[in-house]
Amino acid sequence: MANKKPIIAVTGATGFVGSNLRKFLVEQNISVTSLTRKKSKPFKSEKNMQFADLDKISNLKSDALVHLIGTGAQTKESDYESVNVLQTQKAIQLCKRSNIKKIVYISGLGVNNSTTLAYFISKLKAENLIINSGLNYTIFRASYIVGPNDPLTQNLTKQIKSGTIVIPGSGLYRLQPILINDVCKMILAATTNKKLSNKIVDLVGPKTISFENYVRKFNKSKAKIKKIPLEQAYHTALNNPKKALYGVDDLSIMIGDYVSNHKKLEKLSGIKLKTL
Numbered sequence: 001m002a003n004k005k006p007i008i009a010v011t012g013a014t015g016f017v018g019s020n021l022r023k024f025l026v027e028q029n030i031s032v033t034s035l036t037r038k039k040s041k042p043f044k045s046e047k048n049m050q051f052a053d054l055d056k057i058s059n060l061k062s063d064a065l066v067h068l069i070g071t072g073a074q075t076k077e078s079d080y081e082s083v084n085v086l087q088t089q090k091a092i093q094l095c096k097r098s099n100i101k102k103i104v105y106i107s108g109l110g111v112n113n114s115t116t117l118a119y120f121i122s123k124l125k126a127e128n129l130i131i132n133s134g135l136n137y138t139i140f141r142a143s144y145i146v147g148p149n150d151p152l153t154q155n156l157t158k159q160i161k162s163g164t165i166v167i168p169g170s171g172l173y174r175l176q177p178i179l180i181n182d183v184c185k186m187i188l189a190a191t192t193n194k195k196l197s198n199k200i201v202d203l204v205g206p207k208t209i210s211f212e213n214y215v216r217k218f219n220k221s222k223a224k225i226k227k228i229p230l231e232q233a234y235h236t237a238l239n240n241p242k243k244a245l246y247g248v249d250d251l252s253i254m255i256g257d258y259v260s261n262h263k264k265l266e267k268l269s270g271i272k273l274k275t276l
């Protein structure tokens with residue numbers, strides 16, 4: 001029983017983390033059910049459940065729910081409260097209805113009780129709903145998760161194609177990227193490893209790097225690198241969001257310079273993290 005493979009359900013299954021996680025789990029011969037609001041082609045051996053409202057899902061057979069629904073930018077149709085908070089409330093109810101004992105959630109690195117950033121507040125509220133739910137939980141507070149088609153890579157690739165990469169402000173603020181493959185391993189570990197039960201753990205890679213150095217390493221084709229004043233970056237983000245290279249909250253998180261110690265993650269999971 002102790003070595004039995006878990007059955008895992010995934011919300012936010014169409015997203016960057018969700019797609020990579022499902023592929024990883026299927027390759028490990030784990031039974032996966034993806035929950036999607038749009039029609040989505042399941043991997044071979046994977047089940048797919050389409051939903052209009054998480055509250056309407058019944059008969060979900062799973063040992064754990066990996067809840068990946070989330071947004072990092074608000075619009076009038078999709079704000080933090082309705083996505084990050086309300087959908088987490090619904091995910092918890094789904095677990096209770098379906099007798100799923102374990103929930104794994106990805107919050108953000110930098111979330112804390114005194115935060116004033118709207119994105120972090122919504123993540124904190126989601127965390128608190130999970131902690132008070134009575135479910136067994138693992139909450140990962142993630143830095144930038146990187147791998148094929150991650151949002152940062154997509155953004156920088158697009159900028160390279162345009163000939164110039166823009167660095168807002170000094171570029172000295174740091175990030176601590178973690179590889180998507182390591183994230184998938186951690187999520188799987190969280191579903192069974194008791195050491196990760198009822199814990200909040202920072203999901204960070206083994207090395208910190210300044211944004212400028214990250215961009216310089218990324219910029220293999222040697223596009224021009226241009227620093228712009230922060231005021232200009234925020235002004236575009238606020239007044240011309242469709243054209244902005246970095247959103248308002250993206251900028252705040254970047255400037256926040258959120259880094260952590262990866263040792264706790266390695267110790268609890270027993271998994272050695274890979275450097276980029």
Ligand SMILES: NC(=O)c1ccc[n+]([C@@H]2O[C@H](COP(=O)([O-])OP(=O)(O)OC[C@H]3O[C@@H](n4cnc5c(N)ncnc54)[C@H](OP(=O)(O)O)[C@@H]3O)[C@@H](O)[C@H]2O)c1
Pocket residue numbers: 011012013014015016017018036037038067068069070071072078082083087106107108109142143144145146150151
């Ligand atoms: N990627 C990172 O570096 C990173 C870092 C820190 C935290 N996180 C957190 O990790 C989680 C997954 O991130 P990701 O990068 O995979 O995000 P993503 O690519 O933006 O995917 C978001 C997922 O949420 C779903 N979704 C959004 N609004 C929804 C709604 N109202 N109802 C139902 N589904 C909805 C999307 O479904 P549709 O396809 O139907 O739109 C999509 O499957 C998120 O909670 C994110 O905040 C990610």
